[in-house]
Amino acid sequence: MTTQEQTVTTLRRSAPASKQRVVWERRLWKGLIITILVVGAVIMSLPFVWLVSSSFKPEEKIFVFPPEWIPNPFRPQNYVEALLYKPFGLYFFNTMRIVVLNLVAILLSASFCGYGFARIRFPGRDFWFGLVLATLMVPYFVLMVPQFIMFSRLGWVDTFLPLTMPFFFGGGAFNIFLFRQFFRSLPEELADAGRIDGCTEFGIYWRIMMPLCKPALATVAVFTFLAAWNDYIGPLLYLRSDYNFTVAIGLATFRGVMRTEWNLLMAASTAMILPVILLFFFAQRYFVDGLVLSGLKG
Numbered sequence: 001m002t003t004q005e006q007t008v009t010t011l012r013r014s015a016p017a018s019k020q021r022v023v024w025e026r027r028l029w030k031g032l033i034i035t036i037l038v039v040g041a042v043i044m045s046l047p048f049v050w051l052v053s054s055s056f057k058p059e060e061k062i063f064v065f066p067p068e069w070i071p072n073p074f075r076p077q078n079y080v081e082a083l084l085y086k087p088f089g090l091y092f093f094n095t096m097r098i099v100v101l102n103l104v105a106i107l108l109s110a111s112f113c114g115y116g117f118a119r120i121r122f123p124g125r126d127f128w129f130g131l132v133l134a135t136l137m138v139p140y141f142v143l144m145v146p147q148f149i150m151f152s153r154l155g156w157v158d159t160f161l162p163l164t165m166p167f168f169f170g171g172g173a174f175n176i177f178l179f180r181q182f183f184r185s186l187p188e189e190l191a192d193a194g195r196i197d198g199c200t201e202f203g204i205y206w207r208i209m210m211p212l213c214k215p216a217l218a219t220v221a222v223f224t225f226l227a228a229w230n231d232y233i234g235p236l237l238y239l240r241s242d243y244n245f246t247v248a249i250g251l252a253t254f255r256g257v258m259r260t261e262w263n264l265l266m267a268a269s270t271a272m273i274l275p276v277i278l279l280f281f282f283a284q285r286y287f288v289d290g291l292v293l294s295g296l297k298g
Helices: 003-054 077-085 088-119 125-137 140-153 161-168 173-185 188-196 201-212 214-230 233-238 247-252 262-293
Strands: none
Touching: 003 262, 077 088, 077 262, 088 125, 088 161, 088 173, 088 201, 088 214, 088 247, 125 173, 140 161, 140 233, 161 233, 173 214, 188 201, 201 214, 214 247, 214 262, 233 247, 247 262
């Protein structure tokens, strides 16, 4: 056997071992990554688990160290007492009114503006879109005082108007950006076909483009629901009467100057989280599709 033949034979024998080693290395890295993700997920979920566990405990057992993860005694009546402690039915209804109005306002106005920036050519389009994006860098707390002065002079304090009406005028820079990215991903030939059939620009937007952007609509709807449901600063700033309070303000009323009903606060907080979890669970597929198709994926 020549030297060349010996070399080829050696390489053939070492190839399976090398391939097997690569497979084991990939499996090792995959297992390590999965382990890190699982550990991270457990650590991130501990506050929520503690919240749910504390919602079934008597008040004196909540801050026991080390924490008791299994309530003993088990007090499900915390939820009944918490929801009767304050008129949470009224707070829930007020919050849903704001959520529904914001959903209608943002989905219509943001999609309309996003379509204009994506499909309609007009002088200074890129400049105005850049100006819209620049508003993302302005913190809400910078605008809070001038907005309050303006709304107070309009007589809108202690009403839902400051929390809903501004969203009918554009729907927010981020939502406009998301809709613009999604509309740009749709084929231009669809709009051309509509124009050939005599459809107006508004008809193209409403009849052709809007039915195709369900993932973007679902994504914006989830973001809008979360923002309105969890908003605390806005209702705290503008709402004065108890019958106008939202869920976020209602939860804050459990904390008093002299004493805080921690067990009732935990139960009410857990109950108010459930709609958010259900919404994300049922809208998860559209939510992920909207982020991917709009170009916001990692």
